Amino acid sequence: MTAYKSKMVERIHLPAREEREANLEAAGYNVFNLDSDSVFIDLLTDSGTGTMSDQQWAALIRGDESYAGARSFHNLESAVEDVMGFPYVVPAHQGRGAENILYGALVDEGDTVLNNTHFDTTRAHIANQGADPVDCPVPEARDLDAEGDFKGNFSIEEGRKVVEEVGAENVPAVVLTITNNSAAGQPVSVENTREVREFCDEIGATFVLDACRFAENAYFVTQREAEFTDSSVAEVAREQLSYADAAVMSGKKDGLSNIGGFVACNDETLFEQVKQRGILYEGFATYGGMSGRDIEALAVGLREAVEEAYIADRVGQVQYLGQLMAEEGLPVFQPIGGHAVYLDAGEFFPHIPAEEFPGQALVCELYREGGVRCVELGSFAFPDSDRPELVRMAVPRRTYHKEHIEHIVETAKEVWAHREEVTGLEITKEPEMKEIRHFTAELEPRA
Incomplete structure (x- = not known):
């Protein structure tokens, strides 16, 4: 049971699929380059995106x-x-x-x-x-x-x-x-x-x-x-x-x-x-x-x-999202963390090699399918490393409700259903400092 009630609301809008397709292409297949008005549910980060009391x-x-x-x-x-x-x-x-x-x-x-x-x-x-x-x-x-x-x-x-x-x-x-x-x-x-x-x-x-x-x-x-x-x-x-x-x-x-x-x-x-x-x-x-x-x-x-009611509610919502994902058979990192659910992009797309950024491909598909914006934390964000191909769904604090969580799960299920059709990506433009390339680099689908 949530520990809060709403005192203010913000209208959000799910763009049509054709619009989402066009937005992805215009953004260079990097969701950092999307306008927030083009995003339905924003899980890019939990940093500064929460709701104040x-x-x-x-x-x-x-x-x-x-x-x-x-x-x-x-x-x-x-x-x-x-x-x-x-x-x-x-x-x-x-x-x-x-x-x-x-x-x-x-x-x-x-x-x-x-x-x-x-x-x-x-x-x-x-x-x-x-x-x-x-x-x-x-x-x-x-x-x-x-x-x-x-x-x-x-x-x-x-x-x-x-x-x-x-x-x-x-x-x-x-x-x-x-x-x-x-x-x-x-x-x-x-x-x-x-x-x-x-x-x-x-x-x-x-x-x-x-x-x-x-x-x-x-x-x-x-x-x-x-x-x-x-x-x-x-x-x-x-x-x-x-x-x-x-x-x-x-x-x-x-x-x-x-x-x-x-x-x-x-x-x-x-x-x-x-x-x-x-x-x-x-x-x-x-x-x-x-x-x-x-x-x-x-x-x-x-x-x-550090208030008990707040932190139990906060972590509980993230756990709920992760548990729903796991119950649907989606590959999530276990046990579920405290601020985000992490999807295993390598298991989503075993046919996409690391050099074609399976995590970034999954990020793009989640936006294409349901207007959900997440972030890749694999070979694209951390070049020259042996980290797992993860996609992070960071949940803003005190912001989204049960219906939003269910939409996120349904979106991931749809991507999972057509996962074999998804192709990898290649970088077309990137900054000199590789450690921060994922913020601004541009990509395109592999032929």
Whole structure:
């Protein structure tokens, strides 16, 4: 049973199939290039696309737009310390702004940065510093059907192998992404977080938590990790975050906000370094590229994110979508993650090789069939990698209803029914930086 009722609605429209066909061609078979008015149900991302609460809307009115020393910033500081436990906060306009100012302070050319699995912008920021981003997932993360409560965990064994090759002095940071977005939104255990803390102490590395979905991860811990079955989501979140030296946060996920982000630190020296970069790239240290009203909404959203009723409803809706898909025999990554359902495009289209981007072909077919926009997270988004060919259906928070979920499932069923007729794609235009090519590249169907 949902924990919300509607106070505002937005009309949406499913374009005719012929129009969807034309839209795909005009977009270069890249759904990032589609206008939102051409999309019926938008699962491209859960970042900044959710619905704010009445308390967040009320907070907008309280926004202090002062350039320096705004009380809105102090409210954000208090929320970060209360919810996440970090005393130092540097705001940024969104998560990738926070990544820029943090990794620019931590990482130099020639370094290696370890992660359970780097997401696209994280990988790009590390590469932009001239460093090497290396993934260290546990083995079951790459097995779509493997059982496991915490398939998002960091492999200490893989991390040690990399350190032996490059030297501990060349590994300035280890990042733990919770939940593990690129590994199908799988959660990370508190036990694994403690192990990563010890590993960082061994090699003298800064331990960073990518905390974009920290509340969703904490919810899974309460459900799956025996030590925390009697703990609240808020208690688990504080515990898990307490092991990190710093956190990088997109407020557009578990901040329940449409914009914003920050770096949070325990160490005053690192805080000062990040703060100065923030002033250079984002704005003064008490607004960081955000308006005061957006900062206020983010401060409220952080507190709402760890409320039991909210998080159970949020994860429950994603689980419902995944369960319906699985019941229909559609190939979904198991177990279902916290913010998205991931389809196995390789199983959808075994006749399409990786170099013809089966995931992107599936993305296009889902839009063509039902106006549903998703995102590919396989060989197109992550070139030169051995990641599974996944398509992510990211569910915006507090936005869609049961009927929308059922439409998504029916759309996927229709694609599955004619899957043998689908052909692969080839790139006709792409940017120089491959790590971000999936945002703007253009493709066309293979002959």
